[in-house]
Amino acid sequence: MTFLQFIFYVLAGIAAISGLMMISVKNPVKAALWLVLAFISTAGVWLTAQAEFLGLVLILVYVGAVMVLFLFVVMMLDINVAQIKEGFTRYLPLGVLVSIAIFALMYLVLGPDRFGLSHYPSPQEFGANYSNTKAIAVPLYTTHAYAFILAAVLLLVGIIAAITLTLRRRPTTEVLYQDIDKQVKVRAEDRFRMVKMDAVVEADVKKEEGKDE
Amino acid sequence: MFDSLQAWLSSFMYDWLAVLITLLIQAVVVIMPVMITVAWLTYAERKVIGYMQVRMGPNRVGPGGWLQPIADAVKALTKEVVIPSQSNKYLFIIAPVLAIAPAVAAWAVIPFDANGVVVANINAGVLYVLAVASIGVYGIVISGWASNSKYAFLGALRASAQKISYEIAMGFALVTVLMVADSMNLTDIVNGQKGGIWHWYWIPLLPMFFVYFISGLAETNRAPFDVAEGESEIVAGFHVEYSGMAFAVFFLAEYSMMILISFMTAIMFLGGWLSPFDGIPGLEAVFGWIPGFIWLFAKVAFLLFLFLWFRATFPRYRYDQIMRLGWKVLIPVTIVWVFVVMIMEYVKLGPWFN
Numbered sequence: 198m199t200f201l202q203f204i205f206y207v208l209a210g211i212a213a214i215s216g217l218m219m220i221s222v223k224n225p226v227k228a229a230l231w232l233v234l235a236f237i238s239t240a241g242v243w244l245t246a247q248a249e250f251l252g253l254v255l256i257l258v259y260v261g262a263v264m265v266l267f268l269f270v271v272m273m274l275d276i277n278v279a280q281i282k283e284g285f286t287r288y289l290p291l292g293v294l295v296s297i298a299i300f301a302l303m304y305l306v307l308g309p310d311r312f313g314l315s316h317y318p319s320p321q322e323f324g325a326n327y328s329n330t331k332a333i334a335v336p337l338y339t340t341h342a343y344a345f346i347l348a349a350v351l352l353l354v355g356i357i358a359a360i361t362l363t364l365r366r367r368p369t370t371e372v373l374y375q376d377i378d379k380q381v382k383v384r385a386e387d388r389f390r391m392v393k394m395d396a397v398v399e400a401d402v403k404k405e406e407g408k409d410e
Numbered sequence: 411m412f413d414s415l416q417a418w419l420s421s422f423m424y425d426w427l428a429v430l431i432t433l434l435i436q437a438v439v440v441i442m443p444v445m446i447t448v449a450w451l452t453y454a455e456r457k458v459i460g461y462m463q464v465r466m467g468p469n470r471v472g473p474g475g476w477l478q479p480i481a482d483a484v485k486a487l488t489k490e491v492v493i494p495s496q497s498n499k500y501l502f503i504i505a506p507v508l509a510i511a512p513a514v515a516a517w518a519v520i521p522f523d524a525n526g527v528v529v530a531n532i533n534a535g536v537l538y539v540l541a542v543a544s545i546g547v548y549g550i551v552i553s554g555w556a557s558n559s560k561y562a563f564l565g566a567l568r569a570s571a572q573k574i575s576y577e578i579a580m581g582f583a584l585v586t587v588l589m590v591a592d593s594m595n596l597t598d599i600v601n602g603q604k605g606g607i608w609h610w611y612w613i614p615l616l617p618m619f620f621v622y623f624i625s626g627l628a629e630t631n632r633a634p635f636d637v638a639e640g641e642s643e644i645v646a647g648f649h650v651e652y653s654g655m656a657f658a659v660f661f662l663a664e665y666s667m668m669i670l671i672s673f674m675t676a677i678m679f680l681g682g683w684l685s686p687f688d689g690i691p692g693l694e695a696v697f698g699w700i701p702g703f704i705w706l707f708a709k710v711a712f713l714l715f716l717f718l719w720f721r722a723t724f725p726r727y728r729y730d731q732i733m734r735l736g737w738k739v740l741i742p743v744t745i746v747w748v749f750v751v752m753i754m755e756y757v758k759l760g761p762w763f764n
Contacts, residue, residue: 200426226555230501233548249534253541257581261544262574265551269567272555328533330594377734 205245212238225271229264236260247323250330412436436529440517448665449479455718462722482658489654494558497651501556506652506659509549513666516542520673521597523683523703528597535596536584539674540577543629547573549663550638550648557651565647568729569631569638575736576628582744583622586615586751587678590762600682605761606689610681614754614762617747619679621740623713626671628736630664632717634724635732672713673706680709 212235219231236259243252337345412432420428453468453476460467468475493502519535521528532538547570554566590611591599603610612619628635639647649660676682683702687693727735755763 200429203426227501230548230552237545249532250537253534253537256541257537257544261541261547261577265547265570265574268551268555269570272551272563326533328594330534330537375730 201245205242208238208241208245211235212242225274226268229268229271233260233264236264247320247327248329250333437518440520440529441514444514444517444666444669445662447669448662449483450476451665451669451714452482452661453479454714455721458715458718459722462719486655486658491652491654491656494651497558498556501552502651503656505549505553505556506656506663507549508552509546510659510663510666512542512544512546512549513663513670516670517666519596520670521600521677521682522706523701524597524601526597527703531595531597534594536588536594536599536678539596539670540581540584543667543670544577546663546667549660553652553660554648557648559651561644561646562648562650565638565644565650568644569648572631572635572638572732572736573629575733576625576740579621579736579740579744580625580629582741582748583615583618583625584678586618586744586747587611589748589751589755590614596677596682600677600684603681603684604688607681607686609689609761610679610684610686611762612679614751614760615679615747617743619675621744622679623671623675623716625736625740626675627717627720628732630667630671630717632664632668633721634727636726637729637732668714668717669710672710672717675713676706676709680713682706682709
């Protein structure tokens with residue numbers, strides 16, 4: 198067993214176990230954390246398959262950003278696990294049927310008949326200087342430029358839609374908004390007026406008191 | 411050096427075991443100095459801020475107080491780790507581990523000198539550091555949730571939202587460095603800056619240099635962006651329930667991330683281990699004897715001093731102002747600068763693009 202195989206089996210084992218735990222564990226927060234572990238170990242498997250760019254981006258995007266937001270939501274919701282699990286036995290036969298169907302389909306398409314070792318040669322080994330990132334970037338920005346731009350536009354539309362859905366401008370009577378441009382542009386003359394006036398001499402107190410007597 | 415060790419080991423044991431032992435030794439060789447630096451960085455912080463505020467700082471343990479970190483470590487190790495009732499015990503213990511593991515793992519690709527003084531000289535080094543550092547947010551989120559405390563949870567939400575926001579600006583700043591250097595390998599990035607201080611990338615990427623360092627401050631939850639532990643509002647933030655060594659591990663993670671950010675800034679913008687006097691006739695010969703890692707450490711020390719200086723100088727940002735700075739100031743600046751770098755690349759400007 199080479200060291201690379203050792204690493205692969207460790208990572209693949211962790212990925213499989215954490216995937217199982219993710220769907221079987223009761224607490225939704227823990228389920229999300231198992232999913233994170235599954236992502237990280239899958240990224241490791243991709244690294245061993247010489248797809249270092251995809252592996253690192255998987256960690257950067259899904260683990261570092263998407264799953265954190267997911268955890269936010271799950272943590273703040275007070276989910277009653279017992280209520281969700283109520284229909285488990287009732288729907289079990291249907292669930293088993295569906296999962297058998299899915300696995301059968303997957304076996305037909307991805308099974309050894311079509312994706313076996315005999316159908317595919319072992320991947321080409323590249324040297325340490327081979328840049329996987331460039332190998333992805335060059336076709337992405339040349340031959341597939343239009344598809345790439347289309348995907349980018351779709352994402353932009355998604356961003357705008359998400360912002361417009363959540364944008365809520367409350368009236369200024371209710372909330373005080375801070376306008377930093379206005380704050381910076383304030384000058385002393387706008388707030389402070391110098392007034393010229395004659396000096397007023399206070400009347401002598403003792404004299405006044407003396408008069409009264 | 412490590413290749414010959416591995417070859418010697420594999421002469422009498424399994425290959426994979428030899429590789430594993432070599433990796434362990436390499437990890438220890440890199441991590442031990444980092445941890446020792448963290449210990450005396452805390453001492454330096456207290457001294458520097460002390461003198462800035464006209465006080466002495468720690469001065470009781472050892473001459474000038476320089477044994478203070480050891481006393482602190484002994485104290486942290488001997489204290490009890492209190493696990494709050496109703497908390498999630500396993501996650502409570504795992505959280506500090508998750509905080510420090512990425513802060514340590516990222517050191518694998520940091521080069522310390524020319525001629526490959528680096529654990530793993532990989533092609534996607536910059537991406538690796540970014541990806542591994544992004545895992546660090548889980549330590550915060552989990553510690554906040556597992557503590558079963560409102561303060562800790564609020565602190566965790568604040569800290570992780572801030573980290574995710576500033577990671578974007580940080581990533582864009584790195585993109586401009588990649589565009590100039592034409593490589594994601596950290597050693598290649600430094601080698602691309604050869605030839606004196608005006609060849610370093612901080613000149614064509616000056617705004618990115620600032621953006622990267624400010625984002626680094628926010629990423630490490632340091633002042634003026636330390637709302638995660640706003641004492642007056644949410645006590646100590648996400649690690650309010652932690653005591654003893656569990657708390658100290660969070661501390662170690664924060665400080666080793668600070669050192670990591672300083673190393674990344676020095677490598678990508680300040681020429682790494684290159685001497686600033688290269689290419690200046692008289693000075694090059696005078697300073698030629700200084701080894702490269704001394705230059706790198708000097709630059710890192712200066713950047714770390716900036717971290718401490720900022721903490722002593724700036725008042726804390728308000729939370730909405732932090733978000734405004736990240737999303738509405740830094741990210742637009744980086745996006746504009748990506749286009750500026752494109753133009754600079756097109757016209758082959760100066761000594762940087764050739």
